[in-house]
Amino acid sequence: MVGCNDERAYLSEIISLDEELKLTGNYILFEKSIPVSTDSKIIDRARKLFEPVPLKDYSNGALLNLLDSKGYFSLSSDSQVNRKIKNAFGIILNLYIINEKVINLSIAVNFGTKILLWFGDYGKQIRKKSPFNPKVVYWGSPKKHEIYFLILMSLIGCDVLVLNTSLRDKFDNIDKYNEFSMIIKYPNELPIGAFPAQNTLEKVKIETAQPKSEKKKTEQSTQQNELDNSFLSDPAAVVKLKRTETILEEILVPLSKRSGYIGKPYPILPAYFVRYIGVPASSDDWEAEYYNSLYNLDRSLQMSGSYLKFMEGIVAPSAEESDMIPNRLIGYRFQNRFEIIEQILMAKILPQTHDELLDNTIRNTFVEIVNLFAEKSKNVNISIVLNFSLKIISWFNRYLPQLFPKGNLNNNAGIEAFNYEYNPKILFYGHIKAHEIFLLTAFHRLGCDVLFMHSDEDGDRPFQIFDEENTLTHLIRNKHNLPLDSFPKGERLIRKSTIAYSASKEIEEVIYSEEVGLFKPWQFENYVTQPITLKTTYDELKILWREPSKLRPEFKIQNKKVYVPNLFAKINGVSEELNAYWQDLKELSTAPNTRLMENVPFTKINYTKQELYHSNYLLDEQGLLDELKAVKSSHYKFGYLKAPLQHFLIMKINELFCSGLFLTSVDEKFKLKIIMTILTLDDEMLKLIEVFDYPQEIPKIIIYDNKKESFTENDSILLAYFNLIGLDILIFTPTNYRTIEHFIKPSLFDLYQLPQVKYDLVLPALNNIPTALSQKPGLLSRLFKLR
Incomplete structure (x- = not known):
């Protein structure tokens, strides 16, 4: 029971009920909380029931099976009682895991421990010898874990009554479809004090000198009670917010096929109210896929039955529609919103469907929406509430006959006349205003499925203000954003991946990853390079020269960047054996993608x-x-x-x-x-960069400089640029002259000194130089002793 009517009568009934329940000898009263044991030994004993915890898939009944294996459910000599307790625990654990959005093993075990502690203290009531089954009363607004325990007590055979005089009720978050409890709701709110006793009644008196603010509240509560009794006491359909992550498919499922649906005589309707924001990355061509899904959804909804689509907002009431409002309502001096609602209901200007249950639901919805507007709007006054109420009336009269046409009524008149197996659909696409959100909320509370769609997250801001905690609506936030475009009038051309192609891409993602070290050609063309210029000996340089980037020391790929271990060196002088010098130069210059410069300066x-x-x-x-x-x-x-x-x-x-x-x-x-x-x-120099696939063969520049003419500033710019990209650079200077040292810091490249110096040493035709009898093994060959 949530809320209350007349305070004095309500408290008097509670006191009488408490006295009667005490006489049963099998009664527990929880006042505003369920005490939990603080005895460390008892807590440790409960926790040990979950140890050791061989639970990887704890969501699949593993917690229940573990307790069963420890003999926890052998509490009675009656096997039927034990089975009933086990089944109840299974239902509660499963319900908790389904409801929790974020859960891990530790959270699940802590919850299970608390339930065990409570059950150890209060579950023994079921074994009491009494002609009455156990009675449990909770006074106040139970917290989340307490609600699960109260449901557990009900499942094992206890009568459970929650007396919550406030309107803050968390049962809807747990028992979403009223499977385990029934709600009785009263309109007034009363602060939760101590559990009532006789002296409580003596304090509840109608003060003749009440403060104005208190008197106003009392009057409003009285008016609300009278309004409820006069207009809203007849049965109406109950709508529950149903959630899903696949709304584009689920919205087409009939109500009768959805979990939580109850039909005749008084329906409970699990209806969707979803904000579908942004664009999913559903395929390679996700933008076209999004607009095609909109187009096809629209066509499917058109064929599903009653359907309204809003693409450019909701048109304000016209002059003709406003003229249908009686003048006495517009000129009437209302005292508060309850009086506005009462006069509108008495004027009978809400649409009539000739279906009693539906008409009651429309009246209830109108009252709920006006109250919701008054509660959520800042600096609201009587005039604003009246204008809003009349706008909702005009919209109701415009749209409800389209959503609930008489053709949907069965031939049998009366309370079961409307066909509730199929509900109307609402699609709102684009920018939305505050009043339009309230109308969509009203549509949902009438049992319609409502889908609000916007391709950019900024379009959801009005809803974020209206429903900050996502309790009235369900939010689906997709990966991408797109500027809002007009609603599609046809399907766009699209390319779809085949199953084989998709499988191939998935395999590539696993095989060709940065961590594995296997790379496909040009896999990292969208990355950048960071050179790591290696310090080596001359012999080591000759070994590394032909090695690809990925096999050199210090190579790595990280943060969209390829770290390239490159070489930058100058060789002064020549070898004692001149032929060996030419053989080295030939071997180095014949590496793939190598440019040999024989003249300095070399930059045009x-x-x-x-x-x-x-x-x-x-x-x-x-x-x-x-x-x-x-x-x-x-x-x-x-x-x-x-x-x-x-x-x-x-x-x-x-x-x-x-x-x-x-x-x-x-x-x-x-x-x-x-x-x-x-x-x-120069084009030939640019090609060296074009062919550079960063983890593979590194392009190279070799410069032979045997004259006094040195490098120019332009030469140094290109060499510095190529080094920064990650290319290998080698300068042969048989004269020992200073060359590149005039422009680039010597600390940034290696300098090797060979034993002899030669002047005007002409570079011979390298093709005529005999190849060395035995080549030095490569890095991989040396590592694996292949030579």
Whole structure:
């Protein structure tokens, strides 16, 4: 029992009932809580029933089976009683696991322990020798775990009565379909004090000098009681909010096929009120799939029976509709909302269906919605409530005849005339206003399935204010957001993955993962690189030179970035055996994707000084290259490349600005030289980057410099850029002259010194150099002793 009517009469009845129940000798009274044992020994004993806990799938009856195996349900010599207790525990544990949104083994065991402690203290009532079955009264608003225990006591044969004078009732959250309890609800709320006794009645007197605010509350309560007795006492359909995560399919299931449905004589209707927000990632082409699902849902709902679709809000009442409201209601000076409701009900301007049960349900719904509006609206006054009430009346008269047409009535007149097996459907698509939410709520309380859809999470904000805790509606929040588009008028073209393709993609996700180390070609083309320039010996460099990136030390993939172990070295002088020097150079230069430069400087200047200085517009306010401006530049030559690679190349230019690779400061003039040098890059050099599949073979640049002419600043820019991308760079200088050291910090590359120095040593045709008799084994060969 929730709430109360007349306080004095109610308390008097409770006192009399308490006296009678005491005479049965089998009566428990819980006053505002169910005491739980604090004895540590008893608690430990209860917990040990769950030890050891071989429970992986605790949601599949494992907790119950564990208690049974410990002999917990052999409490009586009567096997039927024991079986009844076990079944009751099974129902409660299963109900708890179903209802809880977040649960783990620890939570489930703690709940089970508390139930065991309570049952140990109060379950023995069932074994009392008494002509009466046990009576349990709970005074107050029971908490969640207490509700489960009260249901348990009812299942094992106790009569259970909850006396909750407040309107804060949590039973609906647990016993969602009234399977285990029956609710009797009164309109008034009374603070939960001590359990009533005779002296309580003496304090309950009608004060003649009540404060105005208290007097007003009393008057309103009286008016509500009179309203309930006069208009709302007749039977009506009860609607329960049903939840689902697959609303697009479940909304088409008839009421009679849903769990919790009860038909004649007085229906209980499990109806959906779902906010479907965002767009699911249901397929590769999820955007088209979303709009196709909308289109097909709309067509299915059109064929399902009574159906209303709102795409551009709900049109406000017209002048003609407003004229149907009696003038006396508009000009009447109402004292409060109860008087507004009473006068509207007396005017009989709500739609009439000639079905008694449905008409009662419409009246009840109207009263509930007006009260809900008054409770949820801030700074509401009588005028606002009246205007809202009349708008709802106009909307009811406009839409209810469409939702509940007379053709849906059976031939038999009376309380069972309407066919409640199939309920009307409401689809609201797009932006919604506060008053429209209340109308959708009214539709739901009449038994309609209501679906609100918006492709962007911002569209749900009015509902978040209306139903912050999602108790009146069910929220489905999808992965993606899309700007709201018009409702689809046809199906879009879509590509769907075959079963084989989907299976292949799933297998690839497992096999070709960052952790496993197996990579398919170009798997990481949307990633970026981070060079890890290795410090090696000269012999080690020759071993690593032909090894792919993924087999070199320090390689890893992390946070959408491929860490590339690359080589950057300068070799001064030549070997004592000149032929061995040429053989090394030949072996290194014949590696795949290797470019050998025989002349220094090697960078072509493809821009003028004027073009260089005019390019300063490409820099943004932070002094970085603006990608959008660069793409539109007349010097931009990367437009034929894939978009991720174009973005990568520009990103690396900005990274080069801040890299600290250069000896000189990177001022604006130097930045412009970097930009123009890279944007006008020679095609053959650009191909080295194009072919770079980051975990695989690393492209390489070898420079042979045997003259006094040294590297230019443009050469150093390209070498620094290629190093930052992750390419291997090797410079042969038989003269020992300083070259790249003029521009790039020497600490950033290896310097190897061979024994002899040669001047004007001409590079021979490497094809004519004889191959070494025995090649040095590769890294894998050495690891696995293949040679």
